[in-house]
Amino acid sequence: MIKNRVCKHKLLIVVDNIDDKFEFDKLFGNLGDFSSDTRFIFTTRDKRVLDFIPECKLYEPGEMSLCQSLHLFSKHAFGMKYPPEEDVRISEEFVKVATGVPLALKVIGSLLFRRERKFWEEKLRELQDIPSTIKNMVQERLKISYNDLSHNEKQIFLDIACFFVGSHKDLPYYMWSSCGFYPESGIDTLIHRSLIKLDKGNKFWMRDHIKDLGRAIVKEEDVRHPYNRTKIWFTNDVLDMLRNGEVKFFLNDLVTFHPY
Template identity: 40%
Template sequence: REGEFAKKLTEEVFRELKKAYLVVSDCLVSVDNHVDAIMEMIGAQTSETRIIGIHGMGGIGKTTIAKIIYNQLSNNFEDRCFLSNIREMSERKGMECLQNQLISEILKDKSMDIRNIDDGIKIIKDRLSNKRVLVLLDDVHEKNHTDALVRERNWFGKGSRLIITTRNKEVLDVLEVDDRYEVNGMDLDQSLQLFSKHAFRSDSPLDEYIDQSKKAIDIAGGLPLALEIIGSLLSRTEKKKWDLTLKKLENIPHAEVQSKLKISYDVLDSRQKHIFLDIACLFIGYDKDILVHFWDKFNFFPEDAIEVLQNTSLIKIIEDNEVWMHDQVRDFGREIVRQESNMKIEKQTRVWDHKQGFDLLRKHK
């Protein structure tokens, strides 16, 4: 019995440690300065609750930086929670689902059943106000997101740390955060290093690729997501085709990252495109094996397709075998579906907003 108890205890400890640690890319460049500056804002020694906002455009690296900070702080907090892709999850499952995750992870009680947003707010205020917590809210987009989760700092115990990533600075203004940090693009040296990690699996370009590499980072404009995707695309491209690919990229307006993503999308075959759009619209956060089983029935060769999508940095498989997609890539995929239907919701091949889905079902009763 003692051996069985020890085994169960070890498994439980391992599960908690795994839950606490957030997976980040191995291909990181020059994030230490960002992390150090934000850690200073967080003020690890003060006993007051602090709310810190990290903002910047999509694909700039906010989530990666926030995950590193969360990992560094985790050991100092018994109660912690990471809520990922809040904009996506609120559309797909509603704010009640996110409230339920916040409460159940901090209280370590999976029996919670949040009936509505007001019910969730009351439970957060009543049950978490004496808990010193670490909470990371990723991709907050609207005021109603923070209203339902962290509207008042006294909802949590003294010494709590709340970290928010967003593309929308107004969210931070309304919440009256204690401090905010803007993540800007990479300089030329940093860009070249990150691009090289994905294109050549090294910190610098091969000698015969130096000119093309400089052109590629100029096109990416210091945006880590674009550098990663362009680098991954070119790593799978013959040298004689690099100039043609770069010429296509060069003709795309600098700020339009979604148009840059189209280069990676265009090289996919029809089955791979179908799977990419399915993920972008419906299956972010799902278990990869379940999705493979689903697509197998349609003879889409999903294992091969998923490998191609990973190699081109359009998706990643993260902890717990979940399919992950960057919000910029997700938005790009959804825009394709909108354009294919001439912006008419009733003609879309995929509908991801649950309210729009219910409305369509009611109309077709």
């Protein structure tokens, strides 16, 4: 029934963030079952996976133009298509340091929304001090927004990045409440800063660059020894920690505070 219906209609099908485990036939069946006017769009971080998709052509989007970038930045920084006349020049400076990356424009604009002029000027100087040639330029610029969070908001952000992307918000909610992190206001702040989203099922969603940022921040706590970090999410790191007895001190602390 589905096959008979889809072959009669012109469809646009978008599949986000595919990886090497993606199999077109298992998800969609035979490409010939679709109308010749149907178009598929796949996004991926590894263009090699596109080699296994039938009749697929690679399109690499370039940087946004200055005009497009200014519109996107203004939408998040002012809630309008164009910045006010007195803010055009400083807005263009922020657009330049974002180098046409939509995610950076969105996050930086959200950070500046309804903030004082002195805050804008300080953040602009901070962003301009980041060298544009470093490999993780985008990540470093997104970190400006993370640095502006409170301690509680940072902990919630890092927990989501490491463990709770795709999880219902109620799953860690009581844990954060017990830790005194005030999750209601914390989650609201992260949403307004464009660092996370809640989908229709109230599940956490986060862009890959932002999730990578959160995990990179945790890794920086101790690059060589994962068991010294505040969060461990890779199975191999956990197994290595258990095999080498690095967990014994942590377990002793648990026994001390939770003897039963």
